[in-house]
Amino acid sequence: MCGIVGLFLKDKALEPQLGAMLTDMLITMTDRGPDSAGIAIYSDAGKGLAKITVQSSDPGKDFKDLDGDLAAALGQPVTMLIKDTHAVMEVPLDQMEAARTALTHLRAGIKIMSSGETIEIFKEVGLPKDVAARFQVAKMGGTHGIGHTRMATESAVTTMGAHPFSTGSDQCLVHNGSLSNHNGVRRELRRQGMTFETENDTEVGAAFISHKLKTGETLGNALEATLTDLDGFFTFVVGTRNGFGVVRDPIACKPAVMAETDQYVAFGSEYRALVNLPGIETARVWEPEPATVYFWER
Amino acid sequence: MQTFDLAAKGLRELNSSLHALKGTTNMTEWEVINPKGAHAIAAGVDAPVDITVRGSTGYYCAGMNKQATIRIKGSAGPGVAENMMSGTVIIDGDASQYAGATGRGGLLVIKGNASSRCGISMKGIDIVVHGSIGHMSCFMAQSGNMVVLGDAGDALGDSLYEARLFVRGSVKSLGADCIEKEMRPEHLALLADLLKRGEADHKAKPEEFKRYGSARKLYNFNIDNAEAY
Numbered sequence: 001m002c003g004i005v006g007l008f009l010k011d012k013a014l015e016p017q018l019g020a021m022l023t024d025m026l027i028t029m030t031d032r033g034p035d036s037a038g039i040a041i042y043s044d045a046g047k048g049l050a051k052i053t054v055q056s057s058d059p060g061k062d063f064k065d066l067d068g069d070l071a072a073a074l075g076q077p078v079t080m081l082i083k084d085t086h087a088v089m090e091v092p093l094d095q096m097e098a099a100r101t102a103l104t105h106l107r108a109g110i111k112i113m114s115s116g117e118t119i120e121i122f123k124e125v126g127l128p129k130d131v132a133a134r135f136q137v138a139k140m141g142g143t144h145g146i147g148h149t150r151m152a153t154e155s156a157v158t159t160m161g162a163h164p165f166s167t168g169s170d171q172c173l174v175h176n177g178s179l180s181n182h183n184g185v186r187r188e189l190r191r192q193g194m195t196f197e198t199e200n201d202t203e204v205g206a207a208f209i210s211h212k213l214k215t216g217e218t219l220g221n222a223l224e225a226t227l228t229d230l231d232g233f234f235t236f237v238v239g240t241r242n243g244f245g246v247v248r249d250p251i252a253c254k255p256a257v258m259a260e261t262d263q264y265v266a267f268g269s270e271y272r273a274l275v276n277l278p279g280i281e282t283a284r285v286w287e288p289e290p291a292t293v294y295f296w297e298r
Numbered sequence: 299m300q301t302f303d304l305a306a307k308g309l310r311e312l313n314s315s316l317h318a319l320k321g322t323t324n325m326t327e328w329e330v331i332n333p334k335g336a337h338a339i340a341a342g343v344d345a346p347v348d349i350t351v352r353g354s355t356g357y358y359c360a361g362m363n364k365q366a367t368i369r370i371k372g373s374a375g376p377g378v379a380e381n382m383m384s385g386t387v388i389i390d391g392d393a394s395q396y397a398g399a400t401g402r403g404g405l406l407v408i409k410g411n412a413s414s415r416c417g418i419s420m421k422g423i424d425i426v427v428h429g430s431i432g433h434m435s436c437f438m439a440q441s442g443n444m445v446v447l448g449d450a451g452d453a454l455g456d457s458l459y460e461a462r463l464f465v466r467g468s469v470k471s472l473g474a475d476c477i478e479k480e481m482r483p484e485h486l487a488l489l490a491d492l493l494k495r496g497e498a499d500h501k502a503k504p505e506e507f508k509r510y511g512s513a514r515k516l517y518n519f520n521i522d523n524a525e526a527y
Contacts, residue, residue, distance in 0.1 A: 252414055252433075255376060255394065271354050271375060272335035285354075285373065287394060287413050290433065 001151045002163075002176040003029025004256075006237045006267035008144040008244035008296050014263055014278075018043075019140030023132040025266075025273045026147035030128050032269055033151030036162035037131040038123025040172040040239055043142035045117055050096040052089045053113040053120045054103060055159060062107045063087050073102040084134040085159075086113065086122050093117065096169070111160060111197065116170030118143070118241050123162040143298065146239050146267075148174040154182070154201040165203045167194065168210035170241035175202040176254045176269060177233035185230065205230060209238060223247045223293040237267055243297035252290035259283040265296050300325055304339070305332035313338065319345035321365075335375060340368050343385075360387045363404060379406045382423055388497070395432070398425045401442065407496045414451065417444050420461055426496025436463055437473065445492050447502050455510055463510040464489055466502055475516045479509045 005025035009015055022039060045051045056062035059082065067080035070089060078099075079090045091099040096115055103110055114121040122135040128149045132138060148163035155161045164172035179185075182201035185208060190196065194207045208230065212222035219238070223245055226236065235254040238245045246267060248256055259266045259274050261283045268274045271285070288294055302312050312330065319325065321344055328349040333339055340349050341361040351359065354372030364383045373391030382401040389397075392410035399415065401423025408416075411429035420439045430448030437453070439461035449467035456473020462485070463476075472478075481504075489504035 250433075253395070257394075270335055270356055271373070272356055275334040275354075286392070290414065 001032040001269075003032030003149040003269045003273070004174050004176050004235065004237050004267060005029060005147045005269070005273050006145070006174075006239075006244060006246075008265040009142075009263070010265070010298075011263035015043075015143060016141040018142040018145055020138040021277065022145045022147050023128075023138040024276055025268060026128045026132065026149060028273045028275075029147075029149050029269055033149040034127055035150045035152045035157045036123065036125045036159070037128040037147070037149045038121065038162045038164050038174075039132065039135075039137050039145060039147040040114065040119055040121045040164040040166070040174075041137070041140050041142045041145040042118040042170075042239060042241070043120070043140070045090055048093050049090050050093045050099075050115060050117055051120055052091065052096065052099055052103065052115040053086055053122070054089065055086050055111045055113050055123075056107065056109050057085065057159070058109055059085050059087070062109045066103075066107065069106050070099060070102055073106065074099060083122065083136060085124060086135060088120055114164075114166040114170075114172065116166075116241060119166065119170045119172060119239070121164055121166055121172060123148075123164065124159055125157055125162065143242075144239060144244050146172060146174050146237050146244075153178050155199045158198075160198050161200050163202060164239070165200070165206040167203065167207040168213060170239075171206070171210050171213065172239045173202065173206035173209060174237050175205055176235045177249070179205060179230055179232035179234065181231040201232070205234065205236060219243060219245055220293055220295055223295070227291050235269075240297075243295060245293065245295040246288050247293050248288055248290050250291040256288050257285065258288055258294070259285045299327040299329060301329045301331060303331050304336060305334060309336055309338060313341060316340055316343045316345070316347075316349070319343070319347060321345055323347060333372070337375070340366070343368070354391065363387060373410065374408075379404075379423075382406065392429070393427075398423050401425070405495055407498075409497075411448065417442075417461070420444070424492055424495075426492055426498055428496075428498055428501060430467065433470070434473070436461055436476075439463075443488065443492055445489065445496060445498070445507070447498060455512070457516055458510075458512040460512060462488070464492075464507040465510065466507045469508075469510070472510065475513045476510055477513045479511045481505075481507070481509045485509055 071078040163174040166172045179201040182204040209222045330351045333353040335356040337356040339359045343366040344364040346365045350369045356375040358377045360368040361380045367386045370389045374393045376394040379387040382404045384404045388407040393412040396415040398406040406425045408427045414432035416431040416435040422442045426445045433451035436455045440459040446465045450469045453473035455476030486504040493499040
């Protein structure tokens with residue numbers, strides 16, 4: 001199974017509540033997958049700044065003085081916000097790639113969850129309510145976000161195997177389903193220079209889209225290409241710096257419900273996830289069509 | 299009228315109250331409020347009661363229904379009225395995938411659209427959809443009738459047995475062994491009755507539909523195809 005929720009806000013007044021709304025939606029989907037949970041939240045770091053979210057299984061050791069060490073390595077100011085096993089580092093935007101490289105050299109135990117101008121990813125093994133509480137997701141504001149609760153099929157139940165997967169700046173992907181040709185696609189993408197953290201099928205889906213974007217394709221075209229090049233079952237929800245997209249495979253057996261009002265576009269694996277959203281009674285509610293790309297951008 | 303607040307009392311209490319009716323009852327009018335997309339609402343009912351669900355439902359609402367009339371004043375999630383035996387299920391909104399799957403009897407009315415696999419493997423149920431149906435609908439449908447006032451998606455009636463399919467609009471593609479068939483007087487009469495019972499007789503006339511059925515070529519192994527295996 002797996003449960004997906006997503007929210008793309010059109011009404012600025014709702015932005016402070018994004019984390020609270022997504023948390024509520026994700027907890028409702030708990031019984032679709034209790035193995036691990038994760039959330040990607042998009043909110044502006046501020047002009048000229050980038051955010052890098054890092055994870056450590058030994059945060060007491062790895063995050064100690066990490067901001068100072070990174071600032072020294074870059075010769076630039078760095079701020080750090082620690083949340084449980086994750087920390088969000090803010091660095092000058094033009095130093096983002098240098099900071100990613102420096103971080104992996106500074107601390108061997110650190111994994112990079114995401115980097116970009118707006119994205120932050122928090123994910124861990126455990127139930128959505130526990131994972132959301134550990135990272136205080138309900139207190140976070142933002143413009144759009146995606147949440148996932150996992151029932152593992154294709155790879156182990158680990159932090160890195162949890163969704164969302166981020167394989168490009170400000171990009172993330174969550175998946176309900178399973179891909180059957182992921183080993184072949186991963187080999188091809190590795191040849192093209194993409195790197196992988198896990199043996200997970202969804203990471204291949206994310207890297208496939210990131211690779212297309214890297215070669216200059218639009219997100220719409222990248223999502224279209226999943227329909228021809230990826231074999232298996234999927235409902236994908238993707239996030240970018242300013243956008244939010246949905247695509248389902250042609251068989252479309254993995255469920256999906258969407259709702260749109262003047263205030264938001266929302267996605268849920270089931271309608272249950274949407275019932276507490278404001279104005280849901282009068283929202284346009286529909287199931288995304290199979291093999292059809294949906295995309296919203298601000 | 300029994301009003302049941304699902305948000306306050308929970309699904310198990312609702313369904314055990316409905317199952318306890320066991321065939322006959324003087325509590326014939328039920329109303330379920332705050333369904334909020336919950337799963338298996340009023341599944342397994344076996345009593346001549348009238349149940350109105352005020353809102354949208356999740357997986358398997360009205361599954362295995364016998365005798366009851368169940369009205370959904372919203373949209374229904376996957377597998378609504380799955381394996382219905384008898385009775386009537388009426389959905390005011392849309393239905394998700396595999397509505398009425400494997401249904402053996404009774405009438406399912408969907409006033410909006412149904413998504414993929416509507417009536418898959420149906421075995422005697424009648425389904426009337428006021429809108430359109432998605433791909434792979436009536437796959438391996440064995441008996442019963444499907445009426446669609448709108449359009450049908452890809453691969454309608456793939457590997458069909460003896461169910462009768464009536465579609466007013468376009469059919470994106472027919473599945474293997476499903477063909478258009480002539481509409482004879484008995485089919486027009488059947489359709490008139492189904493439209494009336496499906497609360498659609500004010501929206502469409504029997505003459506506007508085309509009939510689809512099995513070419514019956516997959517029924518037996520064809521020795522000429524032996525080399526293909």
